[in-house]
Amino acid sequence: MEPEDVVRIRLASQQLRAPAAATADDALKNLLAVQAQEFPYARWSLAQRTADATADDVEQAVADGRILRTHILRPTWHFVHRDDLPWLRALSAPRLHRTNAGTYRRTGIDSETAAKSAAVLAAAVADGAHRTREQLAAEPQRAGFAATGLGLAYLIMHAEISGVLTSGVPVRSAGGALRQTYAAFDERVQGAPPGLTALSKEESLAALAVRYFRSRGPATVKDCADWSGLTMADVRLGLALGLEANPAALETSTIDGLTFYFRAPDSLSLGRRPRIDLVQCYDEYIMGYSVSRHYLGGSAPAYPLDGAPLHMVLLDGRMAGSWRHSFVRNGSAGQRCELDVRLPGMRDGPGDEAMNQALHRSMAQYGDFLGMPASLRSGDRS
Template sequence: MDADDVVRLRLRRQQLRAPHADTPEAALKNLLAVQSQEFPYARWSLAQRTAGASAADVEQAVADGRILRTHILRPTWHFVHRDDLRWLSALSAPRLHQGNQGMYRQTGIDAAVASRSARVLARAVAGGAHKTREELAAELQRSGFTGKGLELAYLIMHAEISGVLTSGTPVRSKGGALRQTYALFDERVPAAPTGPADRPVALAELVRRYFQSRGPATAKDCADWSGLTVTDVRLGLALALEIDPGALETAALDGTEVHFKPDSQHEPAAGGTARIDLIQCYDEYVMGYSRTRHFLGGTAPALPERDTPMHVVLRDGRMIGSWRHVLTGGSCELDIRTGPEPGDAATPGTDRAVDEAVEAYGKFLEMPVVRK
């Protein structure tokens, strides 16, 4: 297995190449969890792995609760399918709480405070009364909490991690931006078991789905992505192979073991002209790896605006630049910056491929898009 194999197989397993998913929630089921702190761009991560879903399609799936957005795995936002959230929360909650202990102490959140705030928050959203962060803050303040700053952030996060709150139906601000609301976890997540019944089997399920959707990758990649330890990942890997010996294959890559979906190394390489993908900076093609992220390759010129996420331009799976969008007056302006071609020779079809990527983004947004 070489670097070209790694790139080609990751593109296919992550469904950035055919066969694509039928729906955004099907793409999410394949990936298990998708980092989503930049909500507008995270919609794109799911949609571009489908046969043509729009931003509205993803928003509707979130509104309906088929896709939920919450703090899980690592202490950051992720999209998770509702059928996976209960077991995945049970698996990751202990390490998330452990990792947050320093901030809990700093903000005065002990077991008693967390329990009392959880009751306040649960009552506030019960019966489908989804509320924004500001509305939850007001409820906490009426019950004697400060309800501001870090205390508010960590009380809400504690409730998410503990299975009290999850995402509700988003609402639009006066400026048109979508705002997160919170709902009662038990009203949005199926109560009937839809996943692994105990921790060892949950470890096996997470590890199997990670490597099948992101392989070739290492145990360290999986551990950093999931927030678990390498020891836990190896336990999950051993059990996954015990349950289904054909679930994963192993190969050597730069002296390190990588795991991936069986037979994937035999798939033919794609030919033809260049393919351009515009992916968000937190896309799983980037964030799904740590130890082997360098296979992304390339360097991307920084965009001039400060505090603006630098999203990634891929040519045939390797980074060649950065992009961002600006929405003005019902249209979208794409600022795309690319570096020099390898060997200073343009790859045939690159300009046309960029135009096709811009067109695809316009269809996703369902508005006119122009390249700056």
């Protein structure tokens, strides 16, 4: 396997290349979990892997509870499908509580405090009540808990990891920004298939390992361990069990002494014309790897430098620049999106016509997602 094959297969596995997912739900089921610190951009991560999904489509799936946003895996915010959250939470919870133990101690969260706080939080969201963070904080504060700052964040996270809370229906602030709410875990995952809520640890390890490599391969055991927060021993066990049950689920290839696992797509062609993808900085194409992230290549900063945008521009699957969006008034038509795209060395001119066309195709896709015109911010792109 050559480095270009790694890039091509990853693009196909992650559904950044055809065939796209039918819905945002399907895109999420393929990826199992999608990092979602930045809710607006996390919506885009799902939508750009589907045929025609818009921001409204993803928001509706979150409102309906098919897609839930919670702390899981390392832990950090992730989108997880309702069908997968019960077993994924059960698999992750013991390790996540161990990971958070130091912060629990610093913020005074012992087992008794956590249990009492969980009961208060559960009562606050009972019978279909969905609470914003501020509304939720008021309940433990009334009960005598010092629920502010980091302590509040970890009381809520403890309740998420323990299966008490998960995300509710988002609400819009007075300024129009979407805000997270919290709801009862059991109420929001009621539609999950019963068989998926009762997997053994071994079954859960097998499901996680196989689905990770089928959606992100070619990747290594270390990549999967760092993405999931599991130990390498657990990943190897999950792989062994998964391949024992279905030997054809994955293929392997050795590169520079490392074994890569993957599902071979039907086609490895990137096409003849250049392809630009605007991916958010926490996209799974970037965050899904650790030791093999170098296949992204390119010269774009992994973190913003000198005021550069944070999000990544991919050129045929490799990092080539950075981008961000802003919204401006569009007269009586409402808003339009302006994209600040930095592609070092690119200038308007005949020699860059193919690149310009690729960039404008990706911008049009982003505008369709937002439901508003999208244009390039005037000025130099270098």
